[in-house]
Amino acid sequence: MESRDDAQQPVEQLIANRRAKLEALKALGHEPYPRRFRVAASVSALRARYDGSGTAELEAERPQVRLAGRLRAIRGHGKVSFADLSDGAGQIQLYLRRSDLDDSAWKVFELLDLGDFVGVEGTVFRTRAGELSVAVRGLTVLAKALRPLPEKYHGLADREARARQRYLDLLSNPASREVFEVRSRVVSSIRRRLEAAGFMEVETPMMQPIAGGAAARPFVTHHNTLDLDLYLRIAPELYLKRLTVGGFERVFELNRNFRNEGISTRHNPEFTMLEFYWAYADYELLMDFTEELLGGVVEEVVGAAKLQWGEHVIDFSRPWRRLTMRDAILAYSDLTPEDLADRGRMETAARALDVQRIAERSDGSLLAELYEMTAEPRMIDPTFIMDFPRDISPFAKSRPDDPDTVERFELFAGGMELANAFTELNDPDEQRRRLEAQAAEQGGQVDEDFVRALEHGMPPTGGEGIGIDRLVMLLTNQQSIRDAILFPQLRPRD
């Protein structure tokens, strides 16, 4: 056996070709990674400016431009060449004629590869075929690419590679780029709407000594100097409520939560959540506000109220349906009001639906399971499910007419939970009892500092959390949360 020669490996050969050109550029006195190249306008901006200009018009004006971007295609024709220059969002054709360039510039051009960043000076014109182009006079290498791009026509298809090397996915799949542009617009739109409604954005701890505000396993870390275990937050809820105690009457936080649970098409260990708290609001008002907020975002970002999501069309036209959890179960199953009134009959129904650990569940937990198994997957158009059982809602205020039910709703669309909100419990004694009951049942500690804050007085408040990743999934027609997050969690390779 011969010794292993890496230069003989296929990718290595492609890289070696590019490195040889890199050296040749240096030999010609060209810095392949210069510090700057001033441009007056982006490729996209130039396109926008001259797309409407005809051949004669450009001939008369002869616009001189200076632009930069990545080479995405080269079409050589002997003594003339065409190339496509991209700024990510748009591209423009370059036209290079050997007789228009000095020898050194032509040599530089011959040492370019697909994927290289170049700076260009030239004149805007239209080719015979009518393509808006830049006749190049000067050419500068801005960054030599040493590895090849994915195939130009099909892009990068391998789902794993797309997530692991997102930059290649974004480069070669316009649809993927669009997903994350929409995501950015969604986040921006939400911020603007909340600020317009008088909310103030705040930042509360990501590292918490007690991980409260939700039921989920936390990630643990350790602070050395304090010699203290800290938890990555599973929710900002308890800190945001402390702020309402402190007199900030409308606050929101739009940032990451961390939950140490399974990974699926709808769950990533770190995910983005909007939480907002509104003093003197209740869950009825929050439903109205949610319609206005999210309905407005959908119309602004998608430009329509109806949108395709997989095999479904989701209709965001307002008003959205409001159903109690009980009514939802009754509407989407064969169960009767009598079934839901009797523990034994509920257990029978739960068994038929393959609900796990039935015996250890509270009545409320069982009801919620029945809802999840029957109605939830069929909540395609946005629907508020209201009036949750108290025993699975430790931070929500009871309904005056039924102390076992709380003023809480979740918003569903596409069969997914999008939002969770309630009229916040602000009775400190009741809150302590609920937290103690939860700690006894599920383990964990009571956040005494939070209860103490309530003892100082929290105004009646409505609070809500909205899952941003799932919202983006709906607005971009993605079936997996992984495709709505730039860098989703994956198992490390090798």
Place this chain on the structure above:
RNA sequence: GGGCCGUUAGCUCAGCUGGUAGAGCAUCGGACUUUUAAUCCGGUGGUCGGCGGUUCGAGUCCGCCACGGCCCA
């Protein structure tokens, strides 16, 4: 955690009941002064995800492992 499916050239993909691994793009060489998935001619490039097994012979059959996808819990 369980079931099913996938992993072949840098990328996108073929490869039938086991018989010396293919195409397109990219790359390299050549032709070409208005092309645009440019075109034409000629090349290079593979431990077929990994390890083990069955077989005269394995990309193909079997087992285990890794990573990913879908479904279930």
